[in-house]
Amino acid sequence: MSEPxxxxxxxxxxxxxxxxxxxxxxxLFEKARKEGNDGEFVSLETMERMTxxxxxxxxxxxxxxxxxxxxxxGKDTLTVAGIPTLEAVCLFTAATSIGIEYAHPYIYIPMxxxxxxxxxxxxxxxxxxGEGAYGKYLCSAKCFGL
Numbered sequence: 001m002s003e004p005x006x007x008x009x010x011x012x013x014x015x016x017x018x019x020x021x022x023x024x025x026x027x028l029f030e031k032a033r034k035e036g037n038d039g040e041f042v043s044l045e046t047m048e049r050m051t052x053x054x055x056x057x058x059x060x061x062x063x064x065x066x067x068x069x070x071x072x073x074g075k076d077t078l079t080v081a082g083i084p085t086l087e088a089v090c091l092f093t094a095a096t097s098i099g100i101e102y103a104h105p106y107i108y109i110p111m112x113x114x115x116x117x118x119x120x121x122x123x124x125x126x127x128x129x130g131e132g133a134y135g136k137y138l139c140s141a142k143c144f145g146l
Contacts, residue, residue: 029055029093043086050086055093062094071125073099079124080104081115091128 032039032052041050050058066078078095080088081104088104095102103122107114119127 041086041089043084045084046086048086050089055086055090058087058090059093059097062091063098066094066100066126067098069126071098071100076125077101077103077122078126078128079119079122080128081107081119081130083128083130085130087130 029052033056038052041052041055042048071078078091078100080091080102083091092102092104094100103124105114105118105122
């Protein structure tokens with residue numbers, strides 16, 4: 001299992017708001033949800049858009065599915081690789097909302113090395129692999145028996 005983050009930084013890129021220390025991304029999501037803020041998430045890679053409500057609704061469904069798969073809060077890890085869409089945000093929100101660790105490793109080239117060397121080290125109970133930007137991750141993951 002990976003060590004929990006002990007320090008984090010959030011930069012709003014707004015000159016009137018300083019960089020905030022020790023604020024975890026998920027805490028921002030939860031704060032916005034409690035305040036009824038229905039902001040919008042945008043994927044800069046795909047330009048896909050989802051409101052916060054849509055993300056939370058989908059995350060709630062994913063969370064139920066993760067628990068049904070037998071993932072144990074505080075014990076298991078969900079790994080997501082090759083998902084360049086906002087589905088990764090939904091999965092992140094789902095996992096963290098129920099206390100499941102979330103890993104989203106950087107997929108570098110050659111991607112076969114990431115899949116064969118890095119992903120097994122994470123010891124994830126569930127691995128979600130998409131096609132990624134190049135359309136090759138899914139095939140590579142199957143080739144390595146993941």
